[in-house]
Amino acid sequence: MVSKGRDFRKTEKVGAMTDECINKVEILLVEDNPDDAELTQRALKKHHFINHVFWVKDGAEALDFLYGRGSFRDRAGIAPRLILLDFKLPKIDGIGVLKAIKSDENLKHVPVVMLTSSREEKDLVEAYRMGVNSYIVKPVEFEAFVRTVSDIGFYWVLTNKVPDC
Amino acid sequence: MIWMGIVAVRFVNSFVRESGKVEHSWIVLASVDRLFSELQDAETGERGYMITGSRSFLAPYLEAVKKVRGQMGELSALVSDNPSQERRVREMEQLVSRRLALLENGVALGRSAPMARNTALITIMDHGKAVMDRIRQEKDAIKSSEYRTLRRRSLVFLEKRRKMLVFAGSGFATSFLMIGLSAVFLSREIDRRLRAETKARQVADEVRDLYDHAPCGYHSVDARGTILRINTTELEWLGYTREEIEGRKSIFDLIAPDSQEEYRTAFQKKFLGEAVRDQRIRLVRKNGTLFPVLLNASMIRGEDGQLVASRAVLLDLTDKQMDEEKILELNRVLSERNAQLEVSNAELEGFSYSVSHDLRAPLRSIDGFSRILQEDYSGKLDAEAERVIGVIRNNTLKMSALIDDLLAFSRMGKKAFAWTLVDMDGLVREILQGILSDRADASSVTIDIGCLPPVWGDRALLAQVWTNLLSNAFKFSEKNEKPVVRVEGMAGPAEIVYAVRDNGVGFDMRYYDKLFKVFQRLHAQADFPGTGVGLAIVQRVVSRHGGRVWGESRPGEGASFYFSLPVRERGGES
Numbered sequence: 001m002v003s004k005g006r007d008f009r010k011t012e013k014v015g016a017m018t019d020e021c022i023n024k025v026e027i028l029l030v031e032d033n034p035d036d037a038e039l040t041q042r043a044l045k046k047h048h049f050i051n052h053v054f055w056v057k058d059g060a061e062a063l064d065f066l067y068g069r070g071s072f073r074d075r076a077g078i079a080p081r082l083i084l085l086d087f088k089l090p091k092i093d094g095i096g097v098l099k100a101i102k103s104d105e106n107l108k109h110v111p112v113v114m115l116t117s118s119r120e121e122k123d124l125v126e127a128y129r130m131g132v133n134s135y136i137v138k139p140v141e142f143e144a145f146v147r148t149v150s151d152i153g154f155y156w157v158l159t160n161k162v163p164d165c
Numbered sequence: 166m167i168w169m170g171i172v173a174v175r176f177v178n179s180f181v182r183e184s185g186k187v188e189h190s191w192i193v194l195a196s197v198d199r200l201f202s203e204l205q206d207a208e209t210g211e212r213g214y215m216i217t218g219s220r221s222f223l224a225p226y227l228e229a230v231k232k233v234r235g236q237m238g239e240l241s242a243l244v245s246d247n248p249s250q251e252r253r254v255r256e257m258e259q260l261v262s263r264r265l266a267l268l269e270n271g272v273a274l275g276r277s278a279p280m281a282r283n284t285a286l287i288t289i290m291d292h293g294k295a296v297m298d299r300i301r302q303e304k305d306a307i308k309s310s311e312y313r314t315l316r317r318r319s320l321v322f323l324e325k326r327r328k329m330l331v332f333a334g335s336g337f338a339t340s341f342l343m344i345g346l347s348a349v350f351l352s353r354e355i356d357r358r359l360r361a362e363t364k365a366r367q368v369a370d371e372v373r374d375l376y377d378h379a380p381c382g383y384h385s386v387d388a389r390g391t392i393l394r395i396n397t398t399e400l401e402w403l404g405y406t407r408e409e410i411e412g413r414k415s416i417f418d419l420i421a422p423d424s425q426e427e428y429r430t431a432f433q434k435k436f437l438g439e440a441v442r443d444q445r446i447r448l449v450r451k452n453g454t455l456f457p458v459l460l461n462a463s464m465i466r467g468e469d470g471q472l473v474a475s476r477a478v479l480l481d482l483t484d485k486q487m488d489e490e491k492i493l494e495l496n497r498v499l500s501e502r503n504a505q506l507e508v509s510n511a512e513l514e515g516f517s518y519s520v521s522h523d524l525r526a527p528l529r530s531i532d533g534f535s536r537i538l539q540e541d542y543s544g545k546l547d548a549e550a551e552r553v554i555g556v557i558r559n560n561t562l563k564m565s566a567l568i569d570d571l572l573a574f575s576r577m578g579k580k581a582f583a584w585t586l587v588d589m590d591g592l593v594r595e596i597l598q599g600i601l602s603d604r605a606d607a608s609s610v611t612i613d614i615g616c617l618p619p620v621w622g623d624r625a626l627l628a629q630v631w632t633n634l635l636s637n638a639f640k641f642s643e644k645n646e647k648p649v650v651r652v653e654g655m656a657g658p659a660e661i662v663y664a665v666r667d668n669g670v671g672f673d674m675r676y677y678d679k680l681f682k683v684f685q686r687l688h689a690q691a692d693f694p695g696t697g698v699g700l701a702i703v704q705r706v707v708s709r710h711g712g713r714v715w716g717e718s719r720p721g722e723g724a725s726f727y728f729s730l731p732v733r734e735r736g737g738e739s
Contacts, residue, residue, distance in 0.1 A: 087522070
């Protein structure tokens with residue numbers, strides 16, 4: 001739990017997490033905008049998901065995390081229960097990450113929710129073509145945003161069932 | 166004619182046959198008379214000798230008897246064709262034989278002593294007379310029978326003669342008719358040939374005229390390239406007179422130096438039997454200037470089948486080349502502009518994409534962190550601070566709405582058309598249902614839907630038009646105690662006009678020119694919220710359909726908005 005007024009952005013940095021923590025990750029948040037990431041985590045916090053959320057800032061990092069490569073070499077390959085993926089990302093964009101996940105036998109069952117500002121029709125079509133599980137346009141209004149994000153977490157992590165592996 | 170000839174020959178044959186039969190009867194008659202007269206001569210001689218005993222009577226007697234026998238034979242032969250006559254003649258022959266026998270008895274008596282004669286003489290003479298009478302009877306019978314035959318034959322003969330005359334007459338008539346008809350036909354044929362000749366001459370004149378004055382050049386050249394014939398058009402192009410060219414100039418004298426080789430190759434191929442199709446060459450005018458032509462040529466074969474000459478058709482390409490150059494220039498400019506347009510379109514797309522994605526993210530942060538400020542510092546902020554945060558958040562959301570509408574407006578111009586025949590009535594009812602479920606106050610509104618004819622268009626885009634117009638109607642009439650929204654359509658021959666009317670606040674026609682512009686509003690935000698994009702979208706969609714939008718109103722008296730869409734057979738932007 002993050003207390004009021006603390007800069008919790010720092011507390012969620014990769015290095016700050018213990019190995020125990022990193023293997024318990026239930027939600028992987030891929031978001032390049034730290035403000036959006038903070039708002040998302042705050043929304044998830046309202047439903048007590050915060051200890052199980054791990055945030056990476058670009059597509060490459062997301063794939064390293066998922067495959068246990070690079071700075072995530074020590075991480076045991078347990079797939080998260082949900083991936084929240086931004087569309088526009090540095091290095092490897094959201095579609096690239098989605099493609100990698102959905103073409104991997106070990107990862108394709110992990111629900112991926114595209115969480116983006118873009119409501120461009122072609123982005124939507126492309127995401128669904130690649131097998132995205134859900135596509136959400138982030139509302140600008142904060143209350144709506146919190147509601148949407150916590151709904152997503154509630155549904156995909158607590159309600160939805162995936163095979164154990 | 167052949168038939169007539171055969172019939173004529175038959176007629177003549179039968180005529181001759183019948184006339185022979187008539188003649189035969191006459192001969193029989195004459196023969197009977199002659200026989201009788203010879204017999205009488207013999208009787209006269211016998212009597213004379215018998216009475217006188219003078220031998221001078223004996224010679225005529227013997228002569229007559231000889232003749233009688235001859236005549237008898239002749240007669241028998243003559244009647245052999247007629248059984249009844251033959252029977253009579255045989256009778257006659259017996260009688261004549263008896264008569265001759267009696268005559269011989271008489272002659273024998275004449276030799277005996279004169280005194281002994283008398284009694285026997287009388288007996289013989291009596292006897293002789295009786296036989297002679299029977300002979301006369303028989304003669305008459307033969308003659309009358311022959312006369313009957315003769316009369317019958319004469320009748321047949323006359324009938325034949327009449328028929329022959331009739332036939333000959335009709336033959337003559339037929340011949341004359343045929344000669345007459347032949348003459349008519351002949352004169353007609355001559356007329357026809359004269360007319361055909363005149364026609365042929367006219368056609369030849371016409372062809373000559375067409376040849377000479379066609380808008381293309383024609384010429385014929387022999388195997389060496391000498392120009393045999395050339396039309397006036399080509400002469401005019403070249404600036405020569407006919408006399409200067411025909412039979413004098415070679416086609417190679419008229420080909421521009423830069424086309425010589427190409428033409429020579431084609432020329433050689435041509436005389437090997439290969440046709441020339443659409444060859445572009447240049448010719449030299451008499452004044453030395455050059456001009457481009459399109460050449461097509463075919464070959465002329467001599468009587469022995471050898472290729473003897475070539476016939477060429479030429480089109481002057483001067484104008485066409487100029488046109489082509491112009492078109493090329495225009496195309497070049499156009500593709501340049503197109504490229505520029507593509508670049509700016511791509512830029513615009515990138516722009517709206519980043520508007521959509523990048524402008525919204527900071528807004529979300531502003532709103533989110535303002536909210537966090539309120540939440541996390543709730544006890545430490547006074548009322549003014551709360552109000553200020555409220556203003557910040559309010560404007561953030563307003564800007565978000567502006568961005569959304571701007572993007573929607575830009576999408577309306579970009580979206581590819583999906584043409585269908587749109588059921589406008591169904592569409593309007595669907596949209597009204599949406600509005601009614603969104604607006605709590607909408608149940609008090611009287612809605613009147615008139616006839617809404619179907620129209621060709623993009624259903625999604627037209628839905629946006631109706632949504633914007635109907636939302637406006639609801640919005641601007643919400644302050645009326647009894648709001649009324651009226652929708653109707655009027656089909657004309659070329660376009661269908663749709664109208665949305667309300668009894669709301671209306672607008673001032675003085676600001677009409679601002680009405681359909683983006684972000685232009687005629688009402689205060691506090692009275693009627695909005696971004697001022699709705700009508701701009703309406704206009705954009707309608708004009709993309711090839712239609713028009715207009716509105717009319719007076720402040721406080723409601724507003725009417727109209728849009729027209731062209732009547733089409735099927736989809737397609739015109």
